[in-house]
Amino acid sequence: MQAEPKRNSPLSPPTSTPIYQEITKKKKVPFLRKARPYIILSPAFLLTIGILIPFGMAIYYSFTNYSFKYSGYEFVGIENYIYMFKDPGFWKSIGVTLTYAGLGTLIQTVLGIGIALLLNRENFLAKSLRIVLIFPLVIAPVIATLVWQLMTNNSVGILSKWLRAFGINDFTWGADPNTALFTVLVIDAWVFTPFVIILVLAGLRSLPKAPFESALIDGGSAWFTFKNLTLPMIMPMLLIAVLFRLMLSLQMFDIIFALTRGGPGDTLMTLPLTAYTEAFTYKELGYALPYMLILWVFVYVVSHYLVKYWSHTQKRASGK
Numbered sequence: 045m046q047a048e049p050k051r052n053s054p055l056s057p058p059t060s061t062p063i064y065q066e067i068t069k070k071k072k073v074p075f076l077r078k079a080r081p082y083i084i085l086s087p088a089f090l091l092t093i094g095i096l097i098p099f100g101m102a103i104y105y106s107f108t109n110y111s112f113k114y115s116g117y118e119f120v121g122i123e124n125y126i127y128m129f130k131d132p133g134f135w136k137s138i139g140v141t142l143t144y145a146g147l148g149t150l151i152q153t154v155l156g157i158g159i160a161l162l163l164n165r166e167n168f169l170a171k172s173l174r175i176v177l178i179f180p181l182v183i184a185p186v187i188a189t190l191v192w193q194l195m196t197n198n199s200v201g202i203l204s205k206w207l208r209a210f211g212i213n214d215f216t217w218g219a220d221p222n223t224a225l226f227t228v229l230v231i232d233a234w235v236f237t238p239f240v241i242i243l244v245l246a247g248l249r250s251l252p253k254a255p256f257e258s259a260l261i262d263g264g265s266a267w268f269t270f271k272n273l274t275l276p277m278i279m280p281m282l283l284i285a286v287l288f289r290l291m292l293s294l295q296m297f298d299i300i301f302a303l304t305r306g307g308p309g310d311t312l313m314t315l316p317l318t319a320y321t322e323a324f325t326y327k328e329l330g331y332a333l334p335y336m337l338i339l340w341v342f343v344y345v346v347s348h349y350l351v352k353y354w355s356h357t358q359k360r361a362s363g364k
Contacts, residue, residue, distance in 0.1 A: 106333035113327045128334045141314040145293035148232050152289055155233060156240025164248045177238045185235050189302040192231045218304045221311040228312060231299055240285045247281030283354040287347060294343050315339040
C-alpha cells in the first residue's frame, strides 16, 4: 500500500513555495552587513585609544621624577603636585591663563556679533567684506604673530608710524609688561574673530523673517529687536563659538610663545608655557605634566558646563 504524501498543516507555511524560500534567503544576513557598524566605528575607536594611551602615560609620569637629564626615574607619588601647589609661579600662571582666556573670548564674541550684524546685508560692500574677513583664519597663528611683530616695530612698523601721527611715540607693544597682554589680545582677536563672525552670521542668515517683520510693524526699536529676538535665537550658535574659543584660549601657546615667549619676565606665563618651560628648558618632564593635567581639568569643566547650557538653550530656542 502506497504511503500518502505528507501535506502541510494549514497553520504552517508551505516550505516548497518560492515566496517562502525568498523570505528564508533574506533572513540570512551576510557577514559584511553584520560587521558594517563595527567597521564604521573602528576609526573612532582607534582614535580614542590613540588619545587615551598618551593621556594615561601623562598621568603615570606625573607621579614620577622623570627627567630628560637622567636615564632612570622613580615613583614619587603626589610630590610633584604638592611642589606645584606651593609654587607662586603656578598661581601666577593660572591667573594669566584665566585672564587671557576670559578677555580674549569676550573681545572676540563682542566683535564677532557686531561685525556679523553689519555684514548681514545684501550689498556689494557686505559681500566683499565677508570674503576678506576670512583671510586671517587661513593664516597660521605663528605667521600672523611674526607679521604683527613687523607692523609694531618702532623703526619700520606701519602701526608705530600710524600712532606717531596721533602723537603716540615709541609705543612698547609686547616689550613692556603693561602692554604685553594687550598686544597678544589684539593679535588673537585679529586671527580668531572671523571664526566667531562666520558662526554668528550663519545663525543670523537662518533666522525666520516673520518675527522681525512683526516687531518692525509694532514699532520695536533696533535694540529691542536685537535683545528680545535676535540674541535668543542665535544663542545656540553663539555658545558654540564661545565654547570653541574659550577652550582654545585656555590652551593658547603659539601666539604668546612666538611674540614674547612668556615675557617680559613672567608676564604672559600661561599654564601651557610654564609646562613647556619646565619640560624642555629645565628638562623636568615629571614636574611639567601636572601643569598640563590641571589645564585639562579647566578645559573639561568649562566645556562640560558650556555644553550643558548650550543643550538647555537649544531646547528653549526650539520651544521645548
